[in-house]
Amino acid sequence: MSSVVLFSKWRVSPRAKNLVSLLPRSGEWLRLHSSSSNKWINRQQNDVYSKEAKLRNLKSRASFKLMEIDDKYKLFKSDVPQSVLDLGFAPGSWSLVARQRTDPSSMILGVDILPCEPPRGVSSLQANILSSKTQDLIRLYFSKHFQVDRLFNTHSIPIDKDHGYLPPRLNTIEDTVEREAEQDNEEYREIFTADDHAHTGKIAKRPIDVILSDMLMNTSGVPLRDHLLSIDLCDAALVTAIDLLKPKGAFVCKLYRGKEDKSFEKRLRSVFDKVHIFKPASSRSESKEAYFVGLKKKAKVDKVAVFTS
Numbered sequence: 409m410s411s412v413v414l415f416s417k418w419r420v421s422p423r424a425k426n427l428v429s430l431l432p433r434s435g436e437w438l439r440l441h442s443s444s445s446n447k448w449i450n451r452q453q454n455d456v457y458s459k460e461a462k463l464r465n466l467k468s469r470a471s472f473k474l475m476e477i478d479d480k481y482k483l484f485k486s487d488v489p490q491s492v493l494d495l496g497f498a499p500g501s502w503s504l505v506a507r508q509r510t511d512p513s514s515m516i517l518g519v520d521i522l523p524c525e526p527p528r529g530v531s532s533l534q535a536n537i538l539s540s541k542t543q544d545l546i547r548l549y550f551s552k553h554f555q556v557d558r559l560f561n562t563h564s565i566p567i568d569k570d571h572g573y574l575p576p577r578l579n580t581i582e583d584t585v586e587r588e589a590e591q592d593n594e595e596y597r598e599i600f601t602a603d604d605h606a607h608t609g610k611i612a613k614r615p616i617d618v619i620l621s622d623m624l625m626n627t628s629g630v631p632l633r634d635h636l637l638s639i640d641l642c643d644a645a646l647v648t649a650i651d652l653l654k655p656k657g658a659f660v661c662k663l664y665r666g667k668e669d670k671s672f673e674k675r676l677r678s679v680f681d682k683v684h685i686f687k688p689a690s691s692r693s694e695s696k697e698a699y700f701v702g703l704k705k706k707a708k709v710d711k712v713a714v715f716t717s
């Protein structure tokens with residue numbers, strides 16, 4: 409029996425008929441959709457920050473938020489190389505500001521769950537920050553003298569007693585050289601040259617100077633849901649900061665505000681000596697977003713205590 413015959417036997421129930429009558433005709437869908445898009449376009453066109461971003465060839469008005477944060481809290485240094493991690497970097501406005509405001513030999517890595525071409529001079533990783541494997545890849549990028557064992561399963565790493573979580577169980581160049589005779593070298597992928605290692609001398613356990621997070625999923629319009637999802641992303645960024653940010657390092661994190669603000673602020677205070685909540689002038693006043701800034705990361709942080717006390 410063909411599907412056409414089946415379809416011809418289909419009857420619309422009285423209840424379904426009522427529902428169908430509630431649906432707008434196709435032109436109305438179109439009008440609804442186009443009126444909200446028009447609103448968005450008008451708002452963008454009349455917005456001074458959007459105009460300025462266009463004039464200055466910036467990717468988006470979001471650049472100004474980071475500029476304001478940096479003007480106030482001095483995150484970037486133009487005279488010493490820094491390592492900067494930009495979480496939720498797409499489309500790249502913040503990474504571009506970091507690139508422009510840091511020393512040219514700084515390392516900047518953008519991470520986003522979406523595929524995105526990074527700005528020139530910025531590296532990128534397409535990954536979900538909520539996956540622990542992502543942290544390993546970030547560590548690998550900044551610890552440039554490490555080599556990664558291709559067969560290494562990051563999910564089976566034992567917990568490190570020293571600082572709580574994933575230890576850098578990646579192979580150093582010396583380890584690999586020693587084992588070269590007995591192992592097939594094809595199992596290892598060299599990320600950078602041995603010269604980098606000789607130059608740097610020591611392997612930094614926590615290699616990052618500044619961690620930025622502007623992560624947010626599309627808001628649903630249900631404030632509590634959006635707030636709790638935002639808290640999850642902020643906590644993931646904070647875990648990354650506890651594990652990978654240098655002592656005295658700086659942290660910036662966007663939070664869609666709500667009832668959990670205070671507890672997140674408390675966690676931040678147990679990791680950083682100074683904590684500020686900042687709403688840049690370039691952030692729309694009707695938006696529930698604010699930026700939580702942590703400065704001077706403490707030298708010793710007990711991650712379990714941060715999340716349990």
Ligand SMILES: C[S@@+](CC[C@H](N)C(=O)[O-])C[C@H]1O[C@@H](n2cnc3c(N)ncnc32)[C@H](O)[C@@H]1O
Nearest residue numbers: 470496498499500501502521536537622623624
């Ligand atoms: C507001 S946009 C960031 C804008 C960016 N700071 C800029 O200036 O161009 C938020 C980004 O967070 C990313 N994001 C959301 N959840 C994420 C997750 N779990 N892991 C990685 N990125 C995520 C989104 O894909 C989105 O690109």
